Amino acid sequence: MLSKKSLIFVSGHNGLVGSSVVRRLKFHGYNNIIYRTRKQLDLKNQLKVFNFFKKNKIDAVINAAGKVGGIYANNKYRANFIYDNIAIQNNIIHACYENRIANLIFLGSSCIYPRDAKQPIKEEYLLSGPLEKTNEPYAIAKIAGIKMCESYNFQYKTNYKCLMPCNLYGPNDNYNLENSHFLPALLSKIYTAKIKKKKYFELWGTGKPKRELMFVDDLADACIFFLNKKTKETLINIGSGNEMKIVDYAKLIVKILKADLQIKFDSSKPDGTPRKIVDIKIAKKYGWKPKVSFEKGLKLTYQNFLESF
Secondary structure: OOOOOOEEEEOOOOOOHHHHHHHHHHOOOOOEEEOOOOOOOOOHHHHHHHHHHHHHHOOEEEEEEOOOOHHHHHHOOOOHHHHHHHHHHHHHHHHHHHHOEEEEEEEEOOOHOOOOOOOOHHHOOOOOOOOHHHHHHHHHHHHHHHHHHHHHHHHOOOOOOOEEOOEEEOOOOOOOOOOOOHHHHHHHHHHHHHHHHOOOEEOOOOOOOOEEEEEEHHHHHHHHHOOOOOOOOEEEEEEOEEEHHHHHHHHHHHHHHOOOOOOEEEEOOOOOOOOOOOOOOHHHHOOOOOOOOOOHHHHHHHHHHHHHO
């Protein structure tokens, strides 16, 4: 079990998930947190990572670092997504083992599951079918991380846990249309169209695919919760249990922003996976459940967006 004085390393602390993890750790009374910027520590450099771990007496690690993005970035920068993520996670996972760090949370994404997996998606569906082509390199990298943790747990009797969240949103998100996820992209598009007094905004594909969304602080709390748990399972889904069509999310944001806008569908762009909602029975079995409603989470996200726009 961790104490409030335990030294916790949070990688990727500037991102959507990492910044939430740091924020929630402090909220729960964990103030002995260590992190480094990319300039201070290149996580793709094995020697530098190993030296960093050797120098610091770390008790637990939450790995929120990695190259992430939406459907456009995943499809365009395929080599970067597979190389960067595998390099980062290999270095961190093995450094944990070499330094006898018992507590590691490895974060991934529900895109690890087959494109046409039965819904809701259970952990056992991993590797049961073909992946969505547009984000295949990222998914393969994350699957490799899961199997690495699983293998270390088997061979070395570690207790590394892999949490796979659904789509996330929240403060400190990325609103760059080239590499953002769908919700921040929608928020940015709709807000920009509104202030420029346009008549419509563009929505990729048909808008029919369904997506499950969860406020990022719920994932951060799940990380802290499972750091203190001994689990039989290596892979555990984390989700909200709520889903909507992408077009319905767009309409809801239009309503909240009080924007008089029409939707123009760009059928030349891909839809991605038709549906993605994760089964969270295992997480609930251990006593975790999401707490933040979509309405509350979206309000907090929009406030943060206005401050950073």
